[in-house]
Amino acid sequence: xxxxxxxxxxxxxxxxxxxxxxxxxxxxxxxxxxxxxxxxxxxxxxxxxxxxxxxxxxxxxxxxxxxxxxxxxxxxxxxxxxxxxxxxxxxxxxxxxxxxxxxxxxxxxxxxxxxxxxxxxxxxxxxxxxxxxxxxxxxxxxxxxxxxxxxxxxxxxxxxxxxxxxxxxxxxxxxxxxxxxxxxxxxxxxxxxxxxxxxxxxxxxxxx
Amino acid sequence: xxxxxxxxxxxxxxxxxxxxxxxxxxxxxxxxxxxxxxxxxxxxxxxxxxxxxxxxxxxxxxxxxxxxxxxxxxxxxxxxxxxxxxxxxxxxxxxxxxxxxxxxxxxxxxxxxxxxxxxxxxxxxxxxxxxxxxxxxxxxxxxxxxxxxxxxxxxxxxxxxxxxxxxxxxxxxxxxxxxxxxxxxxxxxxxxxxxxxxxxxxxxxxxx
DNA sequence: GCTAGAATATGAACTGATTCAAGTTTTATC
DNA sequence: GATAAAACTTGAATCAGTTCATATTCTAGC
Numbered sequence: 001x002x003x004x005x006x007x008x009x010x011x012x013x014x015x016x017x018x019x020x021x022x023x024x025x026x027x028x029x030x031x032x033x034x035x036x037x038x039x040x041x042x043x044x045x046x047x048x049x050x051x052x053x054x055x056x057x058x059x060x061x062x063x064x065x066x067x068x069x070x071x072x073x074x075x076x077x078x079x080x081x082x083x084x085x086x087x088x089x090x091x092x093x094x095x096x097x098x099x100x101x102x103x104x105x106x107x108x109x110x111x112x113x114x115x116x117x118x119x120x121x122x123x124x125x126x127x128x129x130x131x132x133x134x135x136x137x138x139x140x141x142x143x144x145x146x147x148x149x150x151x152x153x154x155x156x157x158x159x160x161x162x163x164x165x166x167x168x169x170x171x172x173x174x175x176x177x178x179x180x181x182x183x184x185x186x187x188x189x190x191x192x193x194x195x196x197x198x199x200x201x202x203x204x205x206x207x208x
Numbered sequence: 209x210x211x212x213x214x215x216x217x218x219x220x221x222x223x224x225x226x227x228x229x230x231x232x233x234x235x236x237x238x239x240x241x242x243x244x245x246x247x248x249x250x251x252x253x254x255x256x257x258x259x260x261x262x263x264x265x266x267x268x269x270x271x272x273x274x275x276x277x278x279x280x281x282x283x284x285x286x287x288x289x290x291x292x293x294x295x296x297x298x299x300x301x302x303x304x305x306x307x308x309x310x311x312x313x314x315x316x317x318x319x320x321x322x323x324x325x326x327x328x329x330x331x332x333x334x335x336x337x338x339x340x341x342x343x344x345x346x347x348x349x350x351x352x353x354x355x356x357x358x359x360x361x362x363x364x365x366x367x368x369x370x371x372x373x374x375x376x377x378x379x380x381x382x383x384x385x386x387x388x389x390x391x392x393x394x395x396x397x398x399x400x401x402x403x404x405x406x407x408x409x410x411x412x413x414x415x416x
Numbered sequence: 417g418c419t420a421g422a423a424t425a426t427g428a429a430c431t432g433a434t435t436c437a438a439g440t441t442t443t444a445t446c
Numbered sequence: 447g448a449t450a451a452a453a454c455t456t457g458a459a460t461c462a463g464t465t466c467a468t469a470t471t472c473t474a475g476c
Binding site: 216217251253 | 423424425426427428
């Protein structure tokens with residue numbers, strides 16, 4: 001019976017992920033050992049390493065479905081963006097992160113840290129950021145085509161700026177437990193509004 | 209002779225830092241073991257832990273002098289900022305990071321990762337960011353007082369936005385070895401210019 | 417200058433992620 | 447259905463950071 005191996009593999013990988021989900025939620029990432037996960041998944045420790053290259057890579061797998069969901073929500077929104085350009089950008093960013101809130105900050109911190117240290121994780125982790133920047137750029141191009149934005153500014157760079165604001169607020173939320181998810185969202189909205197409003201006195205800018 | 213202990217302590221801490229500097233530069237952070245550092249500093253491993261709470265905390269100590277130098281350069285600039293507000297912000301940020309380039313990206317990545325995971329490091333590491341944001345806010349307030357900026361925008365939030373742009377570009381530079389320090393600086397200048405220029409078509413903004 | 421007690425230094429033991437040589441199961445072929 | 451090769455599993459061994467009980471050094475008071 002061809003394919004026994006394949007189905008067994010899928011089932012085992014799923015067992016690891018289920019075990020990790022429960023244990024990470026119960027004791028946190030650091031206090032969960034690979035032994036714990038292996039025991040709960042009824043596997044040997046070494047076996048887990050056939051499915052995941054490292055402990056943090058398990059988080060990446062847990063989180064990936066949600067980053068994809070966020071990207072898809074963002075793409076869907078692009079098809080028919082809100083009329084107000086500020087609201088459009090706010091909505092895109094909020095929809096892209098919304099699924100992230102499903103996971104403990106603990107896990108995001110560990111995964112982000114691992115992505116910084118382990119070249120094998122860097123690409124997989126930051127690929128989502130690259131795609132959000134691309135979505136933002138597409139949105140800005142569309143808004144620009146509509147005539148809602150100054151045409152002399154580069155949408156790619158605008159996307160980088162807006163994403164940067166988003167990213168650093170998200171990191172602030174991760175680092176500081178006193179910043180709730182709601183506070184983060186409110187700040188994000190406010191900052192996007194400010195950034196898009198422009199900061200220079202009108203007299204200084206391009207056309208007089 | 210009172211104070212023998214004190215001077216011995218200082219000397220030993222310095223020995224650890226010197227050893228770490230050499231070894232990190234030679235083999236990188238990860239491939240340098242605490243044993244290696246201890247051997248080179250002519251101390252026992254355990255002794256290092258009387259001076260530094262963890263391996264990454266050694267990096268923090270190495271880097272701290274430079275973050276302070278950056279902050280002081282920024283403060284000095286605040287006393288007499290360039291006439292052009294865009295140049296003023298660019299200069300502040302560039303002077304604040306300039307000393308960071310003294311250290312391998314390797315070390316910054318490891319330190320940033322550790323600051324995310326270890327609550328004992330978080331505050332010490334991100335304190336510098338908080339202070340740069342405060343400097344930026346002060347600068348924006350001053351530029352605003354001068355009449356160079358729109359008075360209706362919150363300088364604190366403006367600082368958060370500008371810092372966010374800076375921070376994410378810096379992270380991009382850390383993560384992606386193909387982004388040179390010079391590329392990073394050029395992007396930073398361009399993005400700050402764009403962000404301060406504003407992104408909305410003039411017709412949309414505040415006064416008609 | 418001796419000594420009690422505090423402060424430091426020491427390295428062997430501990431911990432937990434990761435690796436790897438040996439054993440087991442699956443598949444494809446005849 | 448027997449078999450050889452491939453794929454997968456296993457857990458004991460490895461490795462490096464951190465801890466901790468013990469030993470050493472310093473200080474202050476006599």
